[in-house]
Amino acid sequence: MTTRGLIVGAPRSGSGKTSVAIGLMRALRRRGLVVAGAKSGPDYIDPGFHAAATGRPGVNLDSWAMAPGLLDTLLSRQADGADALIVESAMGLFDGVRTEDGRSGAAADLARRHRLPALLVLDISGQSQTAAAVAHGFATFDPDVKIAGVVLNQVASERHERQAREAIEAAGLAVLGAIYRNPDMALPERHLGLVQASEHAALEAFIERLADVMETSLDLDAILRAAASLSAAGTEEGHFLPPPGQxxxxxxxxxxxxxxxxxxxxxxxxxxxxxxxxxxxxxxxxxxxxxxxxxxxxxxxxxxxxxxxxxxxxxxxxxxxxxxxxxxxxxxxxxxxxxxxxxxxxxxxxxxxxxxxxxxxxxxxxxxxxxxxxxxxxxxxxxxxxxxxxxxxxxxxxxxxxxxxxxxxxxxxxxxxxxxxxxxxxxxxxxxxxxxx
The missing domain is CATH 3.40.50.880 (Class I glutamine amidotransferase (GATase) domain)
Incomplete structure (x- = not known):
């Protein structure tokens, strides 16, 4: 089976990307799929959660710090033998530095280079129809970055979901899931970000709860259909850090x-x-x-x-x-x-x-x-x-x-x-x- 991939992105940090990504990885794994995870940008902690959710090592894909050939190599290796590759964006999908083309550090660079569609997670607390304007902006901001669909997060009620969903669908975007407010989905944090996976009490049970939520909240079949076939290949070795010793x-x-x-x-x-x-x-x-x-x-x-x-x-x-x-x-x-x-x-x-x-x-x-x-x-x-x-x-x-x-x-x-x-x-x-x- 060809590996299919997508990016889990959002307008900002704190939108629920990590919870959605971890839960989606485990939910797809429950279906018998081999799932691999990746994190855009410089983040030590999330790849540990990805590894726990998928049973395979995580990896970072950083378009500013890594030369394009190295990115290709790492993505190819991560996708090797996997049915699905889920890339979690850092911060907002387009957030990076304004520098040479393709090396901003934003997850959008990966979307362009590897033709990875983005699953947009929108925290709609405090808004309803306005979410459609946000989604429309993402869909039209860069023609080389495809928005595969929207996941509504922090939904307060059926009425709240209906108002946001109808407005987004009227704007021509698919809503592929709606996650209602659930304090049990919160990940513990400290001053450098999330508490590490190895320190999380009852980690396996927590990941299983996230998968339960995603199975009931997301259209997994539609998300898999929206993912793109990966064709990246690379054999770049020169930009790796050399081992400091034998x-x-x-x-x-x-x-x-x-x-x-x-x-x-x-x-x-x-x-x-x-x-x-x-x-x-x-x-x-x-x-x-x-x-x-x-x-x-x-x-x-x-x-x-x-x-x-x-x-x-x-x-x-x-x-x-x-x-x-x-x-x-x-x-x-x-x-x-x-x-x-x-x-x-x-x-x-x-x-x-x-x-x-x-x-x-x-x-x-x-x-x-x-x-x-x-x-x-x-x-x-x-x-x-x-x-x-x-x-x-x-x-x-x-x-x-x-x-x-x-x-x-x-x-x-x-x-x-x-x-x-x-x-x-x-x-x-x-x-x-x-x-x-």
Whole structure:
């Protein structure tokens, strides 16, 4: 069977895309279909929910950070062996940066490049016929982005549904489902977005409830008919991040979990082994490994426990004497001298770099980044440009005296100055790497 795909999109964040996408994935899987999930844009958390719903690993498809050939390769691999591919949009369907054609980061880029129709989720709370104007705007905004149909969300009553449905259908768009208000569909959140799938209590039961709702609320047959046959194929390898070693010690627990699925998969396919260890369990990287990776996550929620993890800190210091250690975002915070938690309590970190960070004096830092590396490190060679993003609420309160790791620019190429630090074989930065530029 040819893989059929579509995008679950919306006008904005908070419209219910994630709940619809997860429930739709599981509902289609219940029918005996092999379902694959994907997330547009830089998001660590939703692919975990997609994996739980489908039984297959998730993936990110980011048109700004990933070269077109890499996008083709990742989409082709994700669709391989699947009957249906459901791509969840980030933010609004057309939301991205105003840059070169086809590389805005918006899910609409995927719709154009891969001819994927969009299932538009409209939160109609506080409106009825006006929803038709919104839907009409989406249908006519870009002739290269096809709206397959509309799902009404947060419907208050049969009358409410009828008013919105009739207006949208009169505008020439199909309404493929109506979801009534249901507080049980809410996903728990924290400061960086949703609580991770691995931390969600009774995750399987929750996904099953979402599937129940979608089975009774959506026209699944019509949605499958509206999906398009996928023809993307690619063999792009050059823009993947190289594995930082042959045996990679990788921190993995509630404080360190943000690893992009496409990077981990590529490292394994390139022959590398990923050896997990838990700093929260006071574990150090295995001495037999030849590189250590500290991913992002939530160290600010576990600062006291990390500060008391003497075995982890001593073992990491020994490892760093002869082998490279790299930290991203949360990992970078732990490589520093100290971390101030939300209560204003300062905790000693590993001290392998000299900076200090604070979650008490928080300020959101969010956006795409192009990092020109100033020295060789586990994410690339000096002079190379790596694309990725920043998303954190903690901030540097002391920069320390370490040499900077990279020179950053924003998505439009505006210089943002030096970033991160390097001392010996230890490197770190708030920047999350996605792919080579």
């Amino acid at each position: 045996r990679i010690a990788i921190a993995q627990d509630a404080a360190f979990s943000f690893v992009y699925p496409h990077s981990a998969r590529h490292w394994r396919e390139a022959g590398a082994e990923l050896i997990p260890f838990s700093p929260l369990a006071d574990e150090a990287p295995e001495a037999s490994c030849d590189a250590c990776w500290l991913p992002g996550g939530y160290p600010e929620l576990h600062a006291g426990k990390l500060a008391a993890a003497a075995g982890f800190k001593a073992g990491l210091a020994r490892f760093a004497e002869t082998k490279p250690v790299h930290g991203e975002c949360g990992g970078y915070m732990v490589l520093g001298a100290a971390l101030e938690d939300a209560d204003g309590v300062t905790h000693a970190m590993t001290g392998l770099l000299g900076h200090v960070t604070s979650f008490a004096r928080r300020k959101i830092n969010l956006g795409y980044r192009a990092a020109r590396l100033l020295s060789d490190c586990p994410i690339g060679r000096a002079g190379e440009t790596v694309r990725g993003h920043e998303f954190h609420y903690s901030r540097l309160t002391e920069r320390g005296t370490d040499e900077p790791l990279a020179a950053l620019a924003d998505a439009l190429g505006n210089a943002l100055g030096p970033s991160g630090g390097r001392r010996g074989l230890v490197t770190g930065t708030y920047f999350h790497a996605i792919a080579r530029g």
